[in-house]
Amino acid sequence: MTYTLGWDDGVVVAIDQRVLPHELRWLRLATxxxxxxxxxxxxxxxxxxxxxxxxxxxxxxxxxxxxxxxVRADAERLAKARPTAVNLAWGVRRALGRLDQGAPAVLAEASMMLAEDEATNRTAARLAAGLVLSLTPDRPLRVLTHCNTGRLATAAWGTALGTISDLAGRGLIEEVLVDETRPLLQGARLTAWELAEQGIPHRLLVDSAAAAAMSLGQVDVVLVGADRITARGDVANKIGTYGLAVSAARHRIPFIVVAPESTVDNTLAHGSEIVVEERAAAEVTSFGGTPVAPAGVAVFNPAFDVTPAELVSAVVTERRVWRPNHGAELARRITEALGEGLDLSGVYTDPALFGATAGALAEEFRGSFDAVLGLASGGLLLGAALARHAEVPLVLPGNPVAPGTRVLVVDEVLGDRLGDAAELVWGSGGTVAGFGVLLVESGSGDAEKLAPHKVVALAEVSG
Structure with missing residues (x-):
């Protein structure tokens, strides 16, 4: 694949994205x-x-x-050229780390990063494509995307658009809906150009039509990129992304972010800490050099917005599928499946939901238990699934455990019988690793009775 930027005979070369799609111009940047x-x-x-x-x-x-x-002074200026995307400072810092070894070593590092970019993107796209297929109908898909996340945005292959390319290569794309992405139209100018280049079916829509498309059932999944992701999973991306996430949540459409691991900024705990670049008013008040608004009008033109982690179905990087909102989504699904009188049979009759509950508890207590004790009825079913997921033995109610065994006690609803089961574990010489349940009634005080042990309830309902 041809890279969209690189090095040639002592200068930096790059496609000039300002003139696409009408002209394919290469810049030669000598300073x-x-x-x-x-x-x-x-x-x-x-x-x-x-x-x-x-x-x-x-x-x-x-x-x-x-x-x-x-060189260090130049590096500092480069890192500050745009404030929101963490990758800029990351790239500058990584190249600068080779300066003591001389200019050829710095160039070698930058060239290595370029080669890594394509491999990183392809891996992330493959992981994201697999996730998309697990969350969407078994047919060619209608995907909505925002801004540009293809090879123009990454040098090779792309992130969210790379995922679309991966799916299209398998014959699994019916259509891509491309937000125009105001005010600079990166979707209309760049993404539509890349999709046409690949022969992937697509339609262009104004940004404000995206919610309508979702309401009309024209969208199976939303795929976007990111400029910075906080430790908790808040996502800074092109302005308009937050609104898409809100609409996707309203219509229960998966909202998936695809980005390299270098975009994750673990130094920031919350999206409110991200510095959002605000760009010139002229980008909004004129188009192609022609004024489209009254002279002197005040303008709010942030380049990015921040989508809270609670609205993100998953973040996919080359290393992982990360679901920052998984707990909230799982809680919603459990409460929706709940019948009268705390009847949880709806959870057990939904294989995907039941499997997700076992997986969530296994993740919460990862590495801390050697066996699972499932209490009668639904708790025993949950215990069996959890034991199978974690590849540890299942202990039946009333059976002793080997001395020193760390036992995770699970049940449907948080209540007194968990404490009774713990007494049996202790009586056998085992230890209690914690308590996991599907449901807790708020205000019951049952969790406090089990202190200081870890208690995890996947959902909560009013008592």
């Missing part, structure tokens, strides 16, 4: 100032792509200047 300008004017854009541009910018400075102090 650090030109690299910075290309980033700030969106000639080069997309979080992974600007990270690579930053790395090659450092390589360019090292190529031009023998003084490390000059």
């Amino acid at each position: 650090v100032e030109e690299v910075i300008e290309a980033i700030t004017t969106l000639a080069v854009r997309g979080a992974p792509a600007i990270g690579l541009a930053g790395a090659f910018g450092v390589a360019l400075s090292a190529h031009l200047h023998a003084d490390p102090a000059v």
Whole structure:
């Protein structure tokens, strides 16, 4: 695959994304100032792509200047060219880490990052495609995407758009709905161009039509990229993403974020800490150089918004499928399946939901238990599924356990019989690893009775 930026004979080369789709123009950036300008004017854009541009910018400075102090000063300016995407500072920092070994080593590091980019994207896209297929109908899919997350945004293959390419290669895309992505139309200009280049069926829609498309049943899944992801899973992405997530949640449509692991910023706990770039008013008040609004009108033009983790079905990177909202989604599904009198039979008759509950409890207590004690009826079914998932023995009610065995006690609803079961475990010389249940009644005080042991209830209802 042809990279969309790189190094050629002492200069940084990149496709000028400002003139697409009407012209395919390559820029030759011979100074650090030109690299910075290309980033700030969106000639080069997309979080992974600007990270690579930053790395090659450092390589360019090292190529031009023998003084490390000059290179470090250039690196600082490059890292600050755009504030929201964490990849830019990451790319600059990684390339700068080789400066002590000389300019060729810096260039080698940037070139290695370029090669890694395609492999990273393909792996993430493959993981995301598998997740999409597990969450959507068994037929060719209608996918909605926002902004541009293809090879233009990453140098090769793409993240969310790479996932679409992966699915299309399997014959599993019916149609892609492409948000135009105001105000600079990255969807209309860039994503539609990439989809046409690949021959993938697509339609363009104005951003404000996305919710209507969902309400009309035209969307099976929403796939987007990211510029920064916090430790809790809040996602900064192109302005308009938050609104898509709200609409997707309303219509129970999976909302999946695909991004490289380098986009995750574990130094930030919450989305409110992300610095959101605000761009020039002229991007909104004019189009193609022609004014479209009254002179002097006040403008709010953030380049990005932040989608709370609670609205994200999953974040997929090259390393993992991360579901920051999995607990809330699972709780909703359990309470929806609940019958009268705390009847949880609806959970057991839904194989996907039942499997998810066992998996969630196994994850909550990962590595802390050697056996599962499932209490009578539904608790025994849950215990059997959990034991199978965790590959540990199932202990039947009333049976002794080997001394020293760490036992996870599970039941349908948090209540007194969990404490009674714990007494049996202790009487056999075992230890209680914790208590896991599907449901707890709020205000019951049952969790406090089991202190100091860890208690996990997957859902809560009013008592």
